[in-house]
Amino acid sequence: MNVLVINAGSSSLKYQLLNPATGALLAKGLCERIGIDGKFTYKPEGKQAIKEADVAMPTHSEAIQAVLNALVDKDNGVIGSMKEIDAVGHRVVHGGEAFASSVVITDEVMKAIEECNPLAPLHNPANIIGIKACQSLMPGVPMVAVFDTAFHQTMPPVAYTYALPYEYYEKDKVRRYGFHGTSHKYVAGRAAEMLGKDIKDLKLISCPLGNGSSVTAIDGGKSVDTSMGFTPLAGVPMGTRSGDLDAGILEYLMGRYNMDIKEMVSILNKKSGVFGVSGVSSDFRDLENAGAEGNKRADLAVDMFNYGVKKLIGSYAAAMGGVDAIIFTAGVGENSASQRLAITSDLEFMGVKMDAEANKVRGEERVISAADSRVKVLLIPTNEELMIALDTAALVK
Numbered sequence: 001m002n003v004l005v006i007n008a009g010s011s012s013l014k015y016q017l018l019n020p021a022t023g024a025l026l027a028k029g030l031c032e033r034i035g036i037d038g039k040f041t042y043k044p045e046g047k048q049a050i051k052e053a054d055v056a057m058p059t060h061s062e063a064i065q066a067v068l069n070a071l072v073d074k075d076n077g078v079i080g081s082m083k084e085i086d087a088v089g090h091r092v093v094h095g096g097e098a099f100a101s102s103v104v105i106t107d108e109v110m111k112a113i114e115e116c117n118p119l120a121p122l123h124n125p126a127n128i129i130g131i132k133a134c135q136s137l138m139p140g141v142p143m144v145a146v147f148d149t150a151f152h153q154t155m156p157p158v159a160y161t162y163a164l165p166y167e168y169y170e171k172d173k174v175r176r177y178g179f180h181g182t183s184h185k186y187v188a189g190r191a192a193e194m195l196g197k198d199i200k201d202l203k204l205i206s207c208p209l210g211n212g213s214s215v216t217a218i219d220g221g222k223s224v225d226t227s228m229g230f231t232p233l234a235g236v237p238m239g240t241r242s243g244d245l246d247a248g249i250l251e252y253l254m255g256r257y258n259m260d261i262k263e264m265v266s267i268l269n270k271k272s273g274v275f276g277v278s279g280v281s282s283d284f285r286d287l288e289n290a291g292a293e294g295n296k297r298a299d300l301a302v303d304m305f306n307y308g309v310k311k312l313i314g315s316y317a318a319a320m321g322g323v324d325a326i327i328f329t330a331g332v333g334e335n336s337a338s339q340r341l342a343i344t345s346d347l348e349f350m351g352v353k354m355d356a357e358a359n360k361v362r363g364e365e366r367v368i369s370a371a372d373s374r375v376k377v378l379l380i381p382t383n384e385e386l387m388i389a390l391d392t393a394a395l396v397k
């Protein structure tokens with residue numbers, strides 16, 4: 001069985017063709033500048049990537065058609081015909097409280113996803129455009145929606161309720177939703193396999209750390225708390241997002257600089273985080289280099305990020321009454337040995353002891369804690385596309 005995984009944004013679309021049974025990747029790529037001047041990238045597994053500029057892509061439909069053409073192409077294709085695409089898995093950002101798991105897309109499901117649009121006005125409409133384009137180009141092929149938020153629907157009210165007037169939850173759906181769910185679910189499953197334990201018996205803290213970062217407490221395979229909130233702006237400081245902050249600051253700054261709320265929120269999303277503090281970059285590699293050259297604010301930004309993750313690990317261990325394993329994944333989590341060490345330093349009191357040698361690794365599934373560490377620390381490369389393909393295959397079988 002082959003599953004086409006689609007992650008549609010407003011002007012871009014990422015895709016992968018996978019065999020979920022074996023985990024084999026057949027091809028992947030990216031359509032960019034949809035509606036502008038169409039850039040197309042296609043990489044069949046084991047072969048050179050093909051890049052084309054100025055591909056006519058006025059809408060997502062032409063972009064997906066270009067993907068399908070490439071997949072069945074005589075010379076560089078990976079399948080004989082479209083019949084070899086058994087299902088399509090779509091990443092959808094927000095499923096609100098309507099979706100606690102992935103779901104086969106029907107007309108009713110489409111309506112329910114559209115009802116979640118106000119919760120993710122930049123993302124859900126683009127996801128929907130991608131689904132509709134696939135439906136018209138691939139009639140009869142089953143499609144599945146996999147939500148970033150669904151995994152966190154198991155959180156109890158004590159974790160998801162904001163201390164605001166309760167009617168904002170009841171009437172306006174303001175609550176913690178959490179994001180990165182596909183990634184948290186994937187690494188939690190892998191962690192159970194690596195530890196040779198039933199996931200139901202494990203307390204895990206998963207940390208996908210990258211440009212966007214979130215930390216999740218997973219008890220018995222279920223998300224019980226997570227650092228992102230109503231939007232992905234919450235939690236630890238990120239590349240350019242502030243993470244948690246005192247809402248009183250908004251009124252103070254908006255008054256001093258005569259800003260409206262749009263300008264303020266744009267600063268919180270795009271000019272804050274490690275970029276804002278360092279004034280150097282949102283990229284942790286640049287910060288590491290700047291720090292090595294003596295830039296104190298770059299060091300401060302990285303230290304604040306690491307400290308933020310460490311504090312969440314401590315609080316989630318408290319929330320779950322213990323922790324069996326801490327998982328690092330995504331750009332920073334998979335690559336930065338120094339940040340993994342900094343985050344886990346001084347946690348010996350709660351049973352975390354790193355193996356500095358084992359930690360000198362990138363992007364490889366591995367235990368990086370010492371043999372006698374009570375809490376295991378795991379490096380697990382994330383694979384959201386495979387998780388989407390697995391969920392899709394399980395639902396359409």
Ligand code: ADP
Pocket residue numbers: 209210211212213239282283284285286330331332335336
């Ligand atoms: P996104 O949240 O956009 O998916 P990624 O998971 O791709 O982000 O992570 C991107 C981040 O990972 C960047 O800040 C990048 O600098 C960081 N990163 C990648 N490689 C390294 C490395 N070797 N050391 C430190 N950070 C790294």
